[in-house]
Amino acid sequence: MTQSNEAIDMQAKPHEGAxxxxxxxxxxxxxxxxRAMESRGYVVHGAGSVSEGxxxxxxxKPAFAxxxxxxxxxxxxxVVENLRSENPQARIIMLTGxxxxxxxxxxxxxxxxxxxxxxxxxxxxxxxxxxxPEGRASPPENPMxxxxxxxxxxxxxxxxxxxxxxxxxxxxxxxxxxxxRILAKRAPR
Numbered sequence: 001m002t003q004s005n006e007a008i009d010m011q012a013k014p015h016e017g018a019x020x021x022x023x024x025x026x027x028x029x030x031x032x033x034x035r036a037m038e039s040r041g042y043v044v045h046g047a048g049s050v051s052e053g054x055x056x057x058x059x060x061k062p063a064f065a066x067x068x069x070x071x072x073x074x075x076x077x078x079v080v081e082n083l084r085s086e087n088p089q090a091r092i093i094m095l096t097g098x099x100x101x102x103x104x105x106x107x108x109x110x111x112x113x114x115x116x117x118x119x120x121x122x123x124x125x126x127x128x129x130x131x132x133p134e135g136r137a138s139p140p141e142n143p144m145x146x147x148x149x150x151x152x153x154x155x156x157x158x159x160x161x162x163x164x165x166x167x168x169x170x171x172x173x174x175x176x177x178x179x180x181r182i183l184a185k186r187a188p189r
Contacts, residue, residue, distance in 0.1 A: 016041040020129075021062040023053035023079050024095070025072045033066070036122035050074035057083045062090060064129050067112075069096035069103060077103075077110050084111030093128050095120060097186075102159035147188040154182055 020042035024030045027048060034044040045060050047053040050073050057065070057079065065083050067076040080092050094107035097118040104115040114128040154172065158179075161167040165183070169176040 017043060018064055019043050019045060019060050019062040021045050021047065021053065021057055021060060021065040021067075021083070023047045023050075023065070023071065023076060024068040025049060026068070033122060033125070037126070040122070040126050048072075050076065050078050053079040054082045057086055061087050063087070065090055065092040066125055066129075067092060067094055068118075069094060069107070077106060080107060080112050081110045091129050093125060095125075102156045106159075145188060151182070151187050154179070155187075158183065 018041075020037055022030055022033055022037070022044060023046075024033075025048050030046050030048065034046050038044050042064065045056055045062065047056045048071075050071050053067065053071075053076075062083070065080075067079045067083075069076045071079075076094060076096075080094060083090055083092055090111075092112045094104070094112040094115045095118055096103065096115075107115050114131070116124060116128060154168075157171055158165075158168045161171065165179055166176055169179040172179065
């Protein structure tokens with residue numbers, strides 16, 4: 001391979017040999033994703049908790065990171081914030097099974113470049129990690145249903161009311177118990 005071809009190849013695959021930190025407390029999923037990302041050329045480091053993710057982030061200084069929102073010992077947003085302060089150029093993706101607009105906005109404010117809902121596959125995660133920062137996201141193949149949009153709005157107001165059920169119910173002109181039932185359920189598709 002000539003010198004110019006090597007430079008072109010590095011531009012095409014900036015992730016080759018780069019450190020990738022995956023923080024998730026679901027060990028089987030962490031292992032599967034780790035193997036899938038290694039096959040794509042990343043050097044994978046796994047952590048199962050907020051404290052372990054922060055510690056590993058400081059020692060490894062990853063160029064890429066995939067962080068779960070809810071971990072046993074805290075919130076993945078703390079890991080994102082710490083990784084961003086350690087390495088401002090890191091490309092960090094936030095994953096969650098409890099997606100809502102308010103947490104997506106908070107993740108981006110703290111330094112994540114994208115926010116994906118579980119179950120996200122390795123191809124989706126890889127595409128988000130290497131996407132052009134200025135590029136526009138393609139429109140969703142399966143846009144949110146009306147029920148999902150309603151649920152997202154309720155979650156956003158709930159977050160804006162500092163997770164106060166009574167205040168959220170008052171502002172949404174909804175009975176408190178009805179709101180509690182909605183908040184206890186998973187997001188509709």
